[in-house]
Amino acid sequence: MTIEIDPKKCVDEAEGIAHLYDEIPPVVKKLAASCNRHECLGHVGSIPIPTHEAVIEIIHQARRILFPGYFTQTSINPANLEYFLGQETTELFENLAKQVVLAIQHECFLARQSCTKCEKQGHEKAIKFIETLPEINRMLAKDIQAALDGDPAAKGHDEVIFSYPGLLAVSIYRMAHELHNLKVPVIPRIMTEHAHSLTGIDIHPGATIGQSFFIDHGTGVVIGETTLIGDRVRLYQGVTLGALSLTRDAGQRYRDIKRHPTIEDDVIIYANSTILGGETTIGARSVIGGNIWVTESVPADTKVLLKKPELIYSGNGSTVK
């Protein structure tokens, strides 16, 4: 492939590139046409829609309010705390209201409805969310304590707030869940999927989760839309609280039915276990060992372990066991 450089060749090469631009217009025509054909692919209309960037900024802002001083460069002190919270909360209200209005207008647009009250509705939902912040705050204080109680490696509140993916995912879920309860479209799911992307923990905003909740490590955790979780529950990485096997047309048939399990107070579920089905209940204070597949209810105060699986040893190890 060693080629000598030759001035004529350089010109040829430049010409060889220029004509490639001619290939672009037919591609654009096809893309534009398909955009009309497959409506699903394009959001072509006169209405702007919520953006990921704006929703993520809302998450950051809410975390600055919920954990003052942890995620800011400026230092917060008792003298300026209320000013800081006041300004951030007002801005959060305005930024959130803007995105909620866009989300509602977008839904009206899809439903081909006119939309004169969207502005007001969006602001009302945003202020209702703001009013839940003290309660979210109270819940998160208990979630942090649950991490400290459950993880021997936890060095203190700071480490949990700064670096625990479980707390990050649960913080974002608790906000998204409030917006979900306020029937805000699209935004709650963008929030929890942002948490999923950051942490590998996938909690549907529709799930209901009690206080003092702790997820350790967390990668691979899935908590489905209709899951109910009590107080003081602890989960480890890879736990799925999911739906039982679905048919091919599941999307149509099982919408709006309780498809995911109920986990009562004080349950612990170890790594990589899977609990499936809307009628499956894990009773209070029960412990589910690791790597277990559960599709039936477990009574209260029960410990469930996998019977030691038969392993095949070969090599030196065949002499033992």
Next chain:
Amino acid sequence: MTIEIDPKKCVDEAEGIAHLYDEIPPVVKKLAASCNRHECLGHVGSIPIPTHEAVIEIIHQARRILFPGYFTQTSINPANLEYFLGQETTELFENLAKQVVLAIQHECFLARQSCTKCEKQGHEKAIKFIETLPEINRMLAKDIQAALDGDPAAKGHDEVIFSYPGLLAVSIYRMAHELHNLKVPVIPRIMTEHAHSLTGIDIHPGATIGQSFFIDHGTGVVIGETTLIGDRVRLYQGVTLGALSLTRDAGQRYRDIKRHPTIEDDVIIYANSTILGGETTIGARSVIGGNIWVTESVPADTKVLLKKPELIYSGNGSTVK
């Protein structure tokens, strides 16, 4: 540890810090020397290489073209749609061509070859990629429909496009796969590893995947380089389509051999199941339950479930079983 402040001490302390800078030059010398010794660690030469930032911007740009109006702040309407697509597509071509040229030049540099045609080759590969966009578009419309058909929690096209990690990973895979087919070096893998980082879904750009493909939740999914997947296949979180146990020197011995399974049309594989081996085929319309380990072929129209594992119940639960 309570120490009184004393001006002399402050000076001492400043001096205590200043001399630390003397430690830096010997470290730098060692690093520079090791850079020459272990060639693998440094890319020291006169040729710049593709950057992650540029490749990620290419992904964003392609998504703006494939889903017009979803990932832009400005609103797109029927009047400006073609202008928008035209401009974005031209820019995508130019940005991609630039990175592909760098990737090819880098490969020539590694092979110590001269590189006069790299420029032209890079542009040609880039335009060939642009020409695949309408087909990628068509495939993604079917992937979105597959998500709506398969997931009862899916509220509509918008939610799938905005927030489903499965669609994000498959979108990026479909682009990377086209670049892989065009034998573009390095860039396809940077793309799919970006998707892996965002979603926990690790699809090798070399894998072949049919239409109407849906991955739900997705964290922990691994789809190996030589996997073949038919149409209308659905996977859940934690599914591995991988290679059978490899020897220690696997890197040398098994390169370029089909090491990963074949999944025929209309197969469903539930959470955390593992299908291994290049000669393993899951026949059309078969269903693989969750948490299963498969290393042999399964015929068409078969349902494979794990025999209920024996669980040990203790506590209250020991009375039931």
Next chain:
Amino acid sequence: MTIEIDPKKCVDEAEGIAHLYDEIPPVVKKLAASCNRHECLGHVGSIPIPTHEAVIEIIHQARRILFPGYFTQTSINPANLEYFLGQETTELFENLAKQVVLAIQHECFLARQSCTKCEKQGHEKAIKFIETLPEINRMLAKDIQAALDGDPAAKGHDEVIFSYPGLLAVSIYRMAHELHNLKVPVIPRIMTEHAHSLTGIDIHPGATIGQSFFIDHGTGVVIGETTLIGDRVRLYQGVTLGALSLTRDAGQRYRDIKRHPTIEDDVIIYANSTILGGETTIGARSVIGGNIWVTESVPADTKVLLKKPELIYSGNGSTVK
């Protein structure tokens, strides 16, 4: 919901929004009060603390030094290599020292101690870290070679450095581990959790890991605080090296005890296997198959596989078995 537009209504609507701002002050009062009550939620004091952004920038800078030319836009050549390394290393020292000082000051603040030596201590720890860079460099060269030896899909050093999540996580772990050894607070864990977020690989900075270490795919890997790993070990996705079932008050009872396993030289552990317990040792050269749960030691030179689980086939497949 189709409503006619009416100027009076618009005014009503604007008024309907304005009064919502009245709801904010009581929320702020509650948040400020809870910040004093639950000390854990706020970092309210006069001392600024390390920021995620700064720590992440330190990671980027260290990677530019460890892999010169790979993560920079400017090209590095033998003539400017030492200048490049000199400048980047000096800046890294200064940026790191600044954050380490903040971390130490923050710890003093929590312990209500005065802090005149924090500045000096922080700089000393930072320079000690800088001095470990050549050794980290040497280790990473071996980690890259281990990836090439272990993965048939690896195309070359470049691909491993550019896109392998395993190498990214191990690079960040190796830095964080040195800072952990230097008893730097908070920062090591922020680093490894950043790696966890990017790769799904969760390595505690306290773990001890030998040379030539390779993690393939990696999503879901968990390596606990007191794990010991020898040389030339290879892990696949979803492997947990964790603690045995913990009691509810585990956080208090098991702190500072060896809770995680020992993995000797040349061990391979396949996907989704779980090794638990501080007294569990996997002997040298042993191979643990996929999907296995191990809570007892395995001698050297042993291969452990799951006895083929009983599967239930139905449909066409029921005729085979």
